[in-house]
Amino acid sequence: MSTRWSSKWSPRAARSCHDRAERGNDGVRHGGARVSCGCSLAGAVMTELLDLLPEDGIVLGAAAKDWRELTETVGELLVDADVAEPSYTGAMIRNVETNGPYLVIAPGLALLHARPEEGARAPGLVLVTPRTPIEFGHSTNDPVRVALGLTAVDATGHLDLLGAIGAIFTHPDAVDRIAAARTSGELRDVVAHLTEEN
Numbered sequence: 581m582s583t584r585w586s587s588k589w590s591p592r593a594a595r596s597c598h599d600r601a602e603r604g605n606d607g608v609r610h611g612g613a614r615v616s617c618g619c620s621l622a623g624a625v626m627t628e629l630l631d632l633l634p635e636d637g638i639v640l641g642a643a644a645k646d647w648r649e650l651t652e653t654v655g656e657l658l659v660d661a662d663v664a665e666p667s668y669t670g671a672m673i674r675n676v677e678t679n680g681p682y683l684v685i686a687p688g689l690a691l692l693h694a695r696p697e698e699g700a701r702a703p704g705l706v707l708v709t710p711r712t713p714i715e716f717g718h719s720t721n722d723p724v725r726v727a728l729g730l731t732a733v734d735a736t737g738h739l740d741l742l743g744a745i746g747a748i749f750t751h752p753d754a755v756d757r758i759a760a761a762r763t764s765g766e767l768r769d770v771v772a773h774l775t776e777e778n
Contacts, residue, residue, distance in 0.1 A: 629744045630771065632705040635764035637661050641711045647681075647724070648673060650714050654692050654706055654729035663704025663731045671698035672729070681716035688725040688755040690716060691745070693732070700731040703738055707767070709759050725759040748774045 637657055644650040655669025671694030676683065684690045694700070706729040713723030728745065732738035748754055751774050761767035 629705070629741060629775070630768060632703060632741065633707060633768065633771070634661070635768065637704070637706040638764040638767055639706075639708045640761060640764070640767065642708050644708075644710045644714060645712075647676065647714050647716045650690075650708060650710055650724070650727055651676065651692055653708050654727055657706035657708065658704055658729050658731055661704050661706065663700065663702045665699035665701060668694055668699030668731065671695065676716065681718040681722070684716045684718040684721040684724055686749055686755070687721045688713070688723070688759070689721070689749055690724045690727045691730060692727055693730040696731075696733050696735070700733050702731065703733060703741070704731040705729070705741065707758075709761070726755050744775070751777065 639653060639657060642650065642653045644653055651672050652669055655664065655666075655672055658664035658668060659666055672692050675692075675694050683692060708727045708729070709725060710727070713725050714727075715722045716724055730738065730741075748771060751757075754774055757770050757774065758767060761770055
């Protein structure tokens with residue numbers, strides 16, 4: 581199964597997501613077209629991405645039976661990394677309940693987050709692959725095989741990181757390669773190789 585940013589995660593869709601942030605329905609601004617441009621990344625952005633994704637911020641083959649349990653696993657990692665308060669997990673769940681599965685931003689890929697004021701302590705990134713793909717209710721991008729958890733402390737400081745994430749997942753086999761990783765170190769190597777291929 582190949583994976584591309586879906587047509588729903590186009591620059592127009594990214595602007596729409598940005599607009600939701602302006603209206604207060606979504607606390608994380610996704611940075612417009614920067615997310616899906618797929619341009620070459622500066623070394624500093626790559627370093628930031630891997631610095632924010634430590635090996636202990638990765639869980640492979642999580643035993644989650646539904647999207648709530650997957651979100652709880654993501655939230656636990658963010659709390660353990662000291663980048664979020666426990667309340668942030670509940671806020672991520674409410675985000676899905678209130679706004680729907682828009683955060684399943686590409687086939688097989690979810691970007692879980694909440695507003696900065698809902699418990700984010702510092703910029704952070706974690707990654708979870710579920711043992712069994714998870715349905716969020718998205719009409720075209722389900723089931724989720726890779727879930728990223730993001731914390732941001734303001735509306736703009738994480739935009740370069742989102743650009744780096746977007747560039748990685750423009751690769752048609754990015755989700756396949758990440759979901760196939762068997763160790764945290766192997767996954768970080770996959771992320772590094774995907775970035776170098778831009």
